[in-house]
Amino acid sequence: MTDPTKRKHGDASDGALHLGSPLARVDGDRKVRGEAAYALDAAPAGLAHGVLVRGTIGAGTVLSVDAASARQSPGVLMVFTPFDTPVLGAPDSFLDGTPGEGPFHVFPASILHWGQAVAAVIAETRQQAETAAALLRIDYAPGDVVPSILSKDAGPGVPVGAVDIDRGDAEAALAGSVFRVEATYETPREYHVPIEPHGAVAWWEGDRLTVREPSQWIDAMARTYAGWFGIPFENVRLISHFVGGGFGSKVTAMTHGAVAALAARELGRPVKVAVTRAQNFTAHGGRAATRQTLRLGADADGRLKAIVQDGESETSVFVPFVEQLNAATSVMYDVPNLRSRQRLVHVNTVTPAHMRAPGKHPSAFGLESAIDELAHLAGIDPVELRLRNEAGFNPQTGQPWSSRRLREALVEGARRFGWKDRPAAPRSMRDADGAFLGWGVAAGLFPALDHFGEAGLRVDADGSIEVLSAGIDMGTGTYTILAQAAADALGVLPGDVTVRLGDSELPSGPLAGNSLLAGVMTGLVHKAAAAMRETIIGLALTEQGSPFRGSELNTLDITRGRIHPTLDEGRAVPIADLLKAIGRDRIERIEDNFPAGTSAQERHRIMTTVAGLRPPDGGVSSVASWCAHFVEVKVDEDFGTVRVRRVVSGFDCGRLYNPHLAASQFRGGIVMGIGQALLEGGRVDPRDGRIVNDNLGDYLIPTNADIPDIEVFSVGEPDFRAAPMGGKPVGEIGIVGVAPAICNAVFHATGQRIRRLPLDIAALLSTN
Amino acid sequence: MRSADTPFVRSAARTDLDLHLRVNGRSHRIRAEARETLLDVLRERLGLFGTKKGCDHGQCGACTVLVDGRRVLSCLTLAAQAEHGAVTTVEGMVEHPVGRLVQAAFVAEDGLQCGYCTPGQIVSATACILEGAATSDEAIREAMSGNLCRCGAYPNIVAAVRSAAAVVERR
Numbered sequence: 001m002t003d004p005t006k007r008k009h010g011d012a013s014d015g016a017l018h019l020g021s022p023l024a025r026v027d028g029d030r031k032v033r034g035e036a037a038y039a040l041d042a043a044p045a046g047l048a049h050g051v052l053v054r055g056t057i058g059a060g061t062v063l064s065v066d067a068a069s070a071r072q073s074p075g076v077l078m079v080f081t082p083f084d085t086p087v088l089g090a091p092d093s094f095l096d097g098t099p100g101e102g103p104f105h106v107f108p109a110s111i112l113h114w115g116q117a118v119a120a121v122i123a124e125t126r127q128q129a130e131t132a133a134a135l136l137r138i139d140y141a142p143g144d145v146v147p148s149i150l151s152k153d154a155g156p157g158v159p160v161g162a163v164d165i166d167r168g169d170a171e172a173a174l175a176g177s178v179f180r181v182e183a184t185y186e187t188p189r190e191y192h193v194p195i196e197p198h199g200a201v202a203w204w205e206g207d208r209l210t211v212r213e214p215s216q217w218i219d220a221m222a223r224t225y226a227g228w229f230g231i232p233f234e235n236v237r238l239i240s241h242f243v244g245g246g247f248g249s250k251v252t253a254m255t256h257g258a259v260a261a262l263a264a265r266e267l268g269r270p271v272k273v274a275v276t277r278a279q280n281f282t283a284h285g286g287r288a289a290t291r292q293t294l295r296l297g298a299d300a301d302g303r304l305k306a307i308v309q310d311g312e313s314e315t316s317v318f319v320p321f322v323e324q325l326n327a328a329t330s331v332m333y334d335v336p337n338l339r340s341r342q343r344l345v346h347v348n349t350v351t352p353a354h355m356r357a358p359g360k361h362p363s364a365f366g367l368e369s370a371i372d373e374l375a376h377l378a379g380i381d382p383v384e385l386r387l388r389n390e391a392g393f394n395p396q397t398g399q400p401w402s403s404r405r406l407r408e409a410l411v412e413g414a415r416r417f418g419w420k421d422r423p424a425a426p427r428s429m430r431d432a433d434g435a436f437l438g439w440g441v442a443a444g445l446f447p448a449l450d451h452f453g454e455a456g457l458r459v460d461a462d463g464s465i466e467v468l469s470a471g472i473d474m475g476t477g478t479y480t481i482l483a484q485a486a487a488d489a490l491g492v493l494p495g496d497v498t499v500r501l502g503d504s505e506l507p508s509g510p511l512a513g514n515s516l517l518a519g520v521m522t523g524l525v526h527k528a529a530a531a532m533r534e535t536i537i538g539l540a541l542t543e544q545g546s547p548f549r550g551s552e553l554n555t556l557d558i559t560r561g562r563i564h565p566t567l568d569e570g571r572a573v574p575i576a577d578l579l580k581a582i583g584r585d586r587i588e589r590i591e592d593n594f595p596a597g598t599s600a601q602e603r604h605r606i607m608t609t610v611a612g613l614r615p616p617d618g619g620v621s622s623v624a625s626w627c628a629h630f631v632e633v634k635v636d637e638d639f640g641t642v643r644v645r646r647v648v649s650g651f652d653c654g655r656l657y658n659p660h661l662a663a664s665q666f667r668g669g670i671v672m673g674i675g676q677a678l679l680e681g682g683r684v685d686p687r688d689g690r691i692v693n694d695n696l697g698d699y700l701i702p703t704n705a706d707i708p709d710i711e712v713f714s715v716g717e718p719d720f721r722a723a724p725m726g727g728k729p730v731g732e733i734g735i736v737g738v739a740p741a742i743c744n745a746v747f748h749a750t751g752q753r754i755r756r757l758p759l760d761i762a763a764l765l766s767t768n
Numbered sequence: 769m770r771s772a773d774t775p776f777v778r779s780a781a782r783t784d785l786d787l788h789l790r791v792n793g794r795s796h797r798i799r800a801e802a803r804e805t806l807l808d809v810l811r812e813r814l815g816l817f818g819t820k821k822g823c824d825h826g827q828c829g830a831c832t833v834l835v836d837g838r839r840v841l842s843c844l845t846l847a848a849q850a851e852h853g854a855v856t857t858v859e860g861m862v863e864h865p866v867g868r869l870v871q872a873a874f875v876a877e878d879g880l881q882c883g884y885c886t887p888g889q890i891v892s893a894t895a896c897i898l899e900g901a902a903t904s905d906e907a908i909r910e911a912m913s914g915n916l917c918r919c920g921a922y923p924n925i926v927a928a929v930r931s932a933a934a935v936v937e938r939r
Contacts, residue, residue, distance in 0.1 A: 028875035031883030032890055034818020034858035041817035126812070127803055195822040195830055195918050196884040244820070244884025245918050277823040475881030475919050664878045664924060671920025696827035696916065703913040707922040709905075 018484040018494050019522065019725060022660030026494065027242075027479045036242045039212040040199045040274055047201070048077055049126040050263050050273040052256060053119040053133045054282060055111050058145030058348045058689035059317075062109040062118055066137035070121060073135055075128030078263055080120040081136075082109040086266075088258060091227025094220065097605035104228055106258050111140065112317055113348045114690040115282025120259045122271060146347045147689035148189075149289045149314040157312045157343030163324050165396070168337030173306035177297025181373040184293045185366040186756040187739075188681030189314070189691075191286035192355050193701055196244020197277055198284070202260035203270035208235045213257055215240040215502070216250045217511035218470040222504045223608040224253035225261060233604065240502040243474035243512075247672075248354040249284055250474075251513060256283065281694035286682065288323035288352035289314040290362040294370045302380040304389050306337040309366070315344050316351040323352060327359035328445055328736070329367045330396045331624070333389040338396075348689045354513065356672060357732040360446055361739070368442035368740035369755065372747065381424065382441050382744065383414050386628075394622035402617055402721035403728070406443060406626040409650030409715050414441075416711065417630035417648040426751035436635045437645075438749025441628065444736030446729045448519070448623040448722055450616040451510035452606050454592040455524035457486065457532045461585050463576035465492060465561075467499040467528075468590075471509025471521050476731050477661035478517060484658060485522040485725065489529030491558030492575075507590050508607040515625075515729030519616075520593075522657055523724030528591040533558055535587060536575060543582035547573055617721040625716075625733040626652040629670070629741040635749040640761035642746055644674050647710045653733060654719035655726035662730050666712040669734020675702045676735070677742040681758045787851055791816065792860030806850045807831045807842035810857060818858040818887050822916070829915035832888035833857045839895040839914075858887035867894040869932045879928035881919035889915045893929045902933035 030036040055062065065081035088104040107118055119136055123129035146154050174180060200213040209229060215221050215238060222236040229236075243250060260273040275283050292311030298304050313323040326340040375382035390407055393400050414420070422439045423429060429437040456468030467486045473479045478501060483494040490497075500506060510520050537556045540548045540563050548556060548563070556563050562572035579587070594603055606612035616623040632646040647670055656662040679700040683692040693699045712734075718726030743754040752764060783802040788795065791814065798813050807824075810816045810833070819842060822830030826844040833842045834856040861867030870893045873879070880886040892915045896902050901911035908929045909922070917925065 024875055025878060025880070027883070028878070028880065029871075031880055031886045032858075032871040032874045033862055034887040034890075036883050037817065038820070038884060040821075041811075043812060043815060043817075125801075126808070127801060193918050194882070194884070195828055195916060196820070196882070197822065242884075243882060245882040247918070274821070277825065277827075475883060477881075660878055664881055664919075664921060667923055668881060668920030671922060672918075695825055696823050697825065701916060701918060702920070702922070703916060704922045704925065705909045705913040707909070707920070710923050 018487045019481065019657050020655060021484070023480055023484055023494055023658055025477060025480050025661060026483050027473065038196055038242045038244050039214050039240060040201060040272060042201050042212055044201070044203055044270040046269040048122050048124060048263070048267060048269055048271045049129050050120050050122040050259055050271050051126065051129040051133050052117045052259065052273065052275065052279055053121065053136060054115045054279060055118040057111055057140045057142045058114040058147060060111050060143035061141045062111060063139040063141050065119060069135040070132040073128065073132035075124035076121060076132045077124065077267055078122040080107060080259065082107040082118060086262065088228040088262070089230045091224045094252065094609055096611045097609045100227065104258065106255060106262065113282065113350050114688055115350070117255045117283065122263045122267065126274065145689050147686050148347050148684040149291065149312060149345045151347065151686065154345050154347055157345040160322055160342045160344055163322060163326060163342055165326055165330055165338055165340040170306045170308045170337040170339035173337035174295055174297040174308055177305045178300045179298045179374060179378045180295065181370055181377055182293065182295045183370060183373060183755055184291065185369055186291045187289065187362045187365055188757060189286050189289045190355060190676060190680050191281060191682060191699060192247040192249035193699065194245025194247060194249060197280050198250065198254065198256055198275040199273055200257040200260040201270060201272045202257070202264040204265050207231050208237070209261055210237045210239065211257060211261060212239045214243040214246065214250045215472060216243065216246045216474060216513055218472060218502060218504045219508050219608045220511065221253040225257070228258055229261065236504065238504040240472050243472055246474045246512065247356045248358065248513065251354070251511060254284055277696065278694040281691045282350050285350045285352035287355035287358070288321060290323055290325060292325050292366045294366050296370050296374050298374055298378060302374070302378045302385045302388050304333050304335045307335050309340040312343045312345050314347055314349065314352065316349050317346045319351040320344055321352045323362060324359035325363050328363035331394055332367055332443065332445060334391040334395055356669070357446060357735045360444065360736045361676070364442070364444050364736045365739050365757065368737050369743055372740070372744040373753065383410050383419060386410055386443055397622055399622035402621040402623040403652065403654060403717065403719040404626055405652035405715045405717070406628065409626060409628040409652055410443065412713065412715060413628045413630050413648055413650040416713065419630060426748050429749070431634055436637065436749040438633050438635065438745040438747065440631050440741045440743070440745025440748055442737040442741035442744060444627045444733060446515060446625045446733040446736060448616050448625070448729050449514045449516050449613050451516050451520050451614065452592070452594055452612050453510045453520050453524055454507035454590050455521060455528040456507040456588065456590045457528040458586060458588045459532060459536065459575060459579065461576055461579040465490065465497045467497060467525055468506045469501055469509040469521060470504050470506045471517050472502045472512050474512060476512065476518065476665065477658055478521065480661060481518060481522055481657040482525045485525040486529040489526045490533050492561040496561050510612065515731040518657055518730065519723030519727050522727070524591060524593060526725060528589050531591055532587065532589045535589060536563065536578065539582055540578055545581045545583060546578060547581065616723065621721050623722045623728060625728040627733050627737060629737050631741040631745045633742060633745040633749055635746060637750065640765040642678060642759060644742060645708050647708065649710070649712050650715050651712065651733060652716045653714065653730045654716045654722050654728035656714055656716065656730070657725065657727050659714065663712050665730050666734040667710045669732065670710050670738050671702050671707055673735045673738020674706060674742065676757055677739040678759050785848055787847055789847065789850060789855060791855045792857060800847055802848060804847050805843050806833070806845040806847045809847040810842060816857055816859055820884055820887055822885065829892060830885050830888040832891045832915060834891060834895060837898065839892055858890050861890055861894060864894060866897055866936055869935050870894045870897070870928070873928040873932035877924045877928040877931060879921050879925040881921055885915060885917045889917065889925060893932065896929060897933045897936055902929050905930060
């Protein structure tokens with residue numbers, strides 16, 4: 001049982017490994033000094049500024065754009081409308097690299113959702129561009145709008161089919177169950193809201209395009225730009241050294257980037273396009289709204305016999321995006337009979353996107369709420385009920401778990417929280433001021449995926465050691481853990497290693513998504529650094545000029561950056577000195593994990609489309625992270641206010657590559673989960689589908705004052721079936737199960753079930 | 769048929785100003801439009817990109833700077849309004865006796881993840897301590913609630929402010 005925050009620092013001198021030690025964030029100094037350069041923190045010479053213009057109808061057609069005044073407005077360089085914007089090329093499919101859907105119309109005249117971009121203005125300054133944009137006169141022919149999943153005319157939706165599950169005979173098992181619960185759970189549209197809005201700065205040198213843009217997947221975005229502009233992939237340089245938060249929103253190239261690159265090409269000068277905060281609510285999708293009815297059946301001991309799930313999720317009228325509602329439902333507990341159906345409700349919205357723990361969050365909200373309802377009905381403690389239903393293997397696939405320490409998280413979490421003192425009955429705990437207190441619990445999981453990639457290592461005679469990858473760090477700690485991984489394998493200190501990330505010129509890295517980058521890249525960097533170590537030792541033993549040449553030693557060691565005979569550190573030579581002695585300026589190694597014989601073309605396809613995603617452990621075992629959240633809420637029934645007062649959460653994420661930074665991610669997920677429970681939800685105008693609360697004063701995310709002390713702990717053990725260095729997913733698991741834990745605590749405090757997020761104060765007041 | 773909203777900004781309203789700004793102890797003479805915010809001038813005209821734009825509406829705090837020691841949202845402040853004040857941005861914090869401590873505490877406590885809100889948090893935390901507002905965790909949370917952090921570093925931010933405030937107190 002480790003407390004991620006209270007481990008001693010390890011360094012090479014005490015024999016401890018760097019990977020797994022709580023090293024401070026290596027890019028922390030740059031960030032606190034304002035020196036970390038994000039995409040829009042650049043002003044190349046001759047920079048022009050572009051702004052996007054949003055359509056103001058929910059569906060229909062742009063009939064005309066009168067841009068005469070705008071074009072004459074001071075400083076204006078260019079106006080793009082649906083009728084005079086060059087059509088861009090057709091990138092290959094994002095899914096598998098097959099030919100794409102045809103040319104990209106940057107501003108189609110056909111409007112499919114409110115806020116769809118309809119024009120852009122480029123000017124000398126952003127203020128001039130904004131002024132001119134306001135002068136555009138846009139005439140529309142509005143069409144019929146289906147604003148949201150809640151609209152009466154939205155219909156029942158279209159069956160997804162591909163995610164249906166029929167395990168055993170769920171209806172019969174439900175009918176024969178001693179305890180049955182049935183309820184409908186709803187989650188709203190949620191938005192990623194990274195504090196860094198989207199944007200891009202683009203410029204051309206001949207037929208080579210450079211784009212600075214926040215990106216969770218450098219190579220896939222570069223591939224799209226190459227397709228749009230009909231240039232080779234190698235001619236696109238995408239730079240994303242720092243990403244100001246992503247949460248799933250910065251995976252693909254979008255209209256703003258196309259406009260920046262197109263305008264830069266047309267004008268022959270660099271162009272910056274900043275997406276405004278309001279535009280970020282319509283330029284890309286957030287999490288799809290969902291609704292699901294769950295029926296659970298259990299025997300007299302509370303053992304689950306059946307789950308029947310019937311749900312819908314929202315998507316656009318043009319892409320069948322699935323927010324998979326049974327992602328947790330199907331694997332969380334040992335249920336012999338399960339039936340799951342999901343439909344897609346197509347409405348006039350921007351296509352939803354993956355957002356932190358896609359599917360897993362709404363799935364766990366329904367399941368973990370229903371489990372609490374079942375526990376209450378059966379008179380069984382909700383921790384005990386979960387323990388009784390522990391799944392010894394993946395009940396959906398039959399695979400063994402690579403590791404599953406949910407039981408340990410539940411038991412230890414209950415102990416730390418003081419759960420044994422919880423009275424079972426709702427409305428039985430009060431604070432000193434008379435307000436109700438409630439304690440709730442919920443569990444969560446995050447299934448792992450694996451990916452391919454490369455890692456570069458470079459050692460210079462000037463003493464520098466660099467790790468090279470196009471993978472990125474969006475606050476997840478990639479810079480830090482890759483320095484740690486390299487240090488261990490090479491025999492140097494993390495502080496000696498410079499990690500270079502987020503540039504498509506560097507060796508190809510996987511997407512920062514599905515919490516997989518850390519597992520893939522620590523393994524690859526370890527491999528590259530180990531290969532580098534062998535290379536250096538080989539050179540030291542054989543090259544002319546090396547002090548170790550002809551010493552008849554079989555091998556050498558490298559410790560703290562110095563090469564020496566294994567048992568004799570007194571004869572140590574710094575790596576840089578060896579390189580100088582043997583006349584080498586630089587040694588580079590690039591290692592990968594592609595299957596032997598993978599062609600360059602296939603590598604490109606794997607690294608730039610979702611075709612590269614694969615099950616971990618060769619599909620032999622089922623790999624997932626697990627968590628349990630314990631929450632205390634205080635409910636003031638006079639005002640209907642709910643405050644989260646205390647959170648204790650246990651995690652099984654295997655080995656933590658850096659417990660200090662992993663704890664930050666766990667807490668961050670929990671904070672976002674508190675927002676989901678209490679604050680967050682897109683409000684849709686029922687007339688035209690406009691997002692009414694498209695700003696941070698109305699779409700509320702947690703503030704510092706909303707967040708209590710959060711205690712996180714790890715019960716994970718190294719799991720080398722999950723990843724080469726023994727870790728499991730960290731970045732998204734923290735969010736899963738937080739909202740149901742809070743709602744279960746609200747039930748314990750008040751006796752009222754919260755089945756629709758975010759919690760509605762009026763609803764809480766109305767029945768009191 | 770429907771048309772877009774009537775334009776509300778008139779290009780005739782454009783007026784250039786010669787401004788003299790003092791930022792991080794340095795004087796800058798610039799020509800800017802009257803409507804340009806302090807944030808845009810810092811970033812786009814002075815190249816001080818440390819200060820971040822998160823919303824441009826005074827709702828997120830990423831653009832927080834000090835003007836004469838007071839916390840100011842630079843996106844809601846016209847550059848012209850700062851003309852007679854001393855502006856301190858995150859780039860100036862390394863020279864600031866309290867700001868420097870705050871920076872070190874944020875790194876030690878991992879009071880950041882993606883780092884984008886961090887410049888505003890650093891400036892705000894420095895002011896929060898100097899205002900005497902860092903008297904308890906609860907007070908720190910309240911005083912720091914104008915600075916949103918989507919990565920959810922709040923508990924670590926509170927720990928950082930608490931520890932920096934304790935160092936200041938000891939001096």
